[in-house]
Amino acid sequence: MAGKEDSETFFSAATPLAFELGSLPTTAIPVDPSATDLTAPPKPVIITSPTVAGTYPVVLFFHGFYLRNYFYSDLCKILPPGGQVEVDDAGKVINWTSKNLKAHLPSSVNANGNYTSLVGHSRGGKTAFAVALGHAATLDPSIKFSALVGIDPVAGISKCIRTDPEILTYKPESFDLDMPVALCKILPPGGQVEVDDAGKVINWTSKNLKAHLPSSVNANGNYTSLVGHSRGGKTAFAVALGHAATLDPSIKFSALVGIDPVAGISKCIRTDPEILTYKPESFDLDMPVAVIGTGLGPKSNMLMPPCAPAEVNHEEFYIECKATKGHFVAADYGHMDMLDDNLPGFVGFMAGCMCKNGKRKKSEMRSFVGGIVVAFLKYSIWGEKSEIRQILKDPSVSPARLDPSPELEEASGYLV
Structure with a gap:
């Protein structure tokens, strides 16, 4: 027996504002690696920035396995209007961001590196956790993070087949993290x-x-x-x-x-x-x-x-x-x-x-x-x-x- 899908989606009368598109206009700024530009990132990044003057927190977003950073363009539009500058990708990019992000932002926009958060989806969610747990040997140790969000993070194919570094310990509360952590589940039922x-x-x-x-x-x-x-x-x-x-x-x-x-x-x-x-x-x-x-x-x-x-x-x-x-x-x-x-x-x-x-x-x-x-x-x-x-x-x-x-x-x- 087949069920009929709902033809309409109903929302509560009190839809949280976090779920709504913000009012700040944004711009997407692609920045590619360059052998001649010392301020260029080590990997291609997309910076989604507000265009309104102000100082904003930073969110580092890591894309999923085999996906592209531009696959998340609509999602990225939601984050900056809430008062955030977002940078896609991982690894050495964090160091680059702390030193060179300003040069790529609109002249009236500042990035407050004191409020830098890590966000990642799928394998990128695991990457965000790995960075927060200190597994990025290239990371400047002076860089601190304010929060960590894993969107359906995935650490491998199974418990026996995990990607490096193997961060899961299978022990409750074993992650040594000094920041608030949120997890989002978007997979279908088990x-x-x-x-x-x-x-x-x-x-x-x-x-x-x-x-x-x-x-x-x-x-x-x-x-x-x-x-x-x-x-x-x-x-x-x-x-x-x-x-x-x-x-x-x-x-x-x-x-x-x-x-x-x-x-x-x-x-x-x-x-x-x-x-x-x-x-x-x-x-x-x-x-x-x-x-x-x-x-x-x-x-x-x-x-x-x-x-x-x-x-x-x-x-x-x-x-x-x-x-x-x-x-x-x-x-x-x-x-x-x-x-x-x-x-x-x-x-x-x-x-x-x-x-x-x-x-x-x-x-x-x-x-x-x-x-x-x-x-x-x-x-x-x-x-x-x-x-x-x-x-x-x-x-x-x-x-x-x-x-x-x-x-x-x-x-x-x-x-x-």
Whole structure:
């Protein structure tokens, strides 16, 4: 069941002024390294400065991993109007800022170095913490900071794979910082939160779905199936396996379908709850299960990592299922090829380009996925075997090429 996104955003009548665009006009001043200019920074920086005369605090902003400083131009416009001069980038730039910033500001504007704050996003957030903790050997020790803000700081891929310097100690209150610190979280909910939220939605559905259906339509809760794509496929499995603490235990499911389910980035980096055991037939499920996979899901898209990596994708999910179970793999399609055409917005753009995509029509992939789901649910709920058997006997009837050959294993053996 898909939820509908809100078409409007509502704000409290008392929206904090910090969230509003300030009244001071600003200017962006790019400054590049120069072999002939001794006052030039060691790396390219962008200074976002007020144009109104006055003395302002300094904020040093560090961009995220593999991002560009100009990616934050709109964000930077918010900071100076609140009374701050902002400098993007890190490292030796701080020393340069303390000595040379004045020369690059409007003549009527002064930067008060006594009020210098560190702000960073993603890997840049970790950089800000590292600087504050004294890990920048090049930093002039006379420079002091007034505050530290980490915006979704990231210290590595996992606890075992962290970037240098490794500043996390995994001991509470171990950071030796003599300044106020604020942390901002902008990531989506974690895996367990998603599973618990799914449980809440299922509970709501069992009690309230009827009120939202046409008067002539009834929903038979005795035939409730779980279907999910990608991380949502993993969520469906997690719910079926009993990991949703919020789920009403009286609710039972008739079937489970995972559409290219993904359990993490790799075997070593999985999302919570970690349901994969890497033991064949270890899933304790009392319902028929179908796993739909894609041939291109485990492949990289140029510089992007695979969207459905080996060891955490459909193959491992299927191996860990017990009969009754089915496996159907669209060989020539990618992880996102069952989505709509021409997805809107940035998220839609990213969804269309971040994964390895097939060259055939996405409409064929949608027909394939929809057909498998319908045929499998007919088989699971009502025992209708004709459609699923036809696909197993003659895979060429599928709009998408199936490789390896599809299979459906019952407790008594393979259905043929």
